[in-house]
Amino acid sequence: MDDERRLPSPDDLLILLTVARLGRFNAVAETLGTTHTTISRRIIALEKQLGGRTLARTPRGWELTSLGAEAVRAAEAIEESLGNLRCVLAQDADPLAGVVRISTVDGLGAEVVTPALVRLQARHPQISVEIFSATRKVSQNRSGVDLEVVVGNTDVSTAQTILLGHYVLRLYAGSGYLEQHGMPQVPDDLAGHCFVSYVESALLVEELGHRSTGLPAPRTSFQATSIFAQVEAVRQGAGVGLLPNFMVAGREGFVPVLPGDFERRLPISARVQAVVAAIQAEAAARQELLAS
Structure with missing residues (x-):
């Protein structure tokens, strides 16, 4: 098989997933305990194996291309599988288990988001929490987080925005x-x-x-x-x-x-996936039928 078309490294896919969440190589390097150069090298290697660009530079930082979005979906599947395996190994009896991922501005993350998630984790010990500190505007193509807390005006079609304060x-x-x-x-x-x-x-x-x-x-x-x-x-x-x-x-x-x-x-707004909002709205509209 041509080396250019080998299956990409799962580690490189997970690095791309982190870039999609944080938008900047420096922030990714700090999160993963490595260097900007290493992150750049791994992304280049991934793009070589995939045969195209996964990221495009914008004023808001790195954004996913269509190929990058496909690669991130594969990375999310890998991450979810690893989380499921962790629950199995822990013999988890709590239905609320797995990883909760939130992107939030730094100060608000420490003062508001962190205490809330600490209390949640105390009630459900099998929940793992990942907070990504990133002071940036909301993106149409952000991926890999369950909730994104942003400051400033939002204008997205791919998610529901909830005003927190x-x-x-x-x-x-x-x-x-x-x-x-x-x-x-x-x-x-x-x-x-x-x-x-x-x-x-x-x-x-x-x-x-x-x-x-x-x-x-x-x-x-x-x-x-x-x-x-x-x-x-x-x-x-x-x-x-x-x-x-x-x-x-x-x-x-x-x-x-x-x-x-x-x-x-x-x-201060919380951005949640549009599919979640759509399901919530549909379920609310059908409460009588669901309860019968």
Whole structure:
């Protein structure tokens, strides 16, 4: 058989599945404990065996091609089979078992999603949880997760979107920073300060960055891809930060800045597969028949 057409490696298929979930090779490498170069090399090897491109680069990160979507379906079958085998080996008697996979923005994942899933797992010990932290917009072609929690507006035809609440961003600074540099009195005063926010060049949800705020350009900036690094930078006195209110409100050392002049409120949505929503709607409509 031609080497170019050998069956692809299951490991490479599972790597592609992780790329489909996270969208960036660096994030995949961190999740899998390897390097960007290794991820790239394995994807190239997979595409060589499949005879075509599995991924296309977009402003939102890597997206699946039609061939990639087919390959991911095979990867999901492999993953499901491994999960079923794990349940058999564990002699699971709980009908709620297997892997629950959720993609979510970082801070919300830690503060809201994680506690909810810990409680779920405590009630059903045979459930395994996989949380993928990814601050990105919703995709038409995202695959391999049961639920995707995103911040910002969504516009997809392949899934149902459920509004969970609002992600409120406000300006905060450390008390020590304000003692040294003074409290801004109006938005224009921010031009004389350092601003803490996401790395603009790597940000896929533009509403979370400084550029989209309409605030004046700061004197300097401290940017990080992790919201936890941003919170710590503000606490340590790096500057005025645009931070999720639920992560810092009421915490010692964090002082609201311009609370009456600036606030950003974004929807928090959960995206679920359209097929699940369709079945739920059909079952709800037929409750009388189902119960008879």
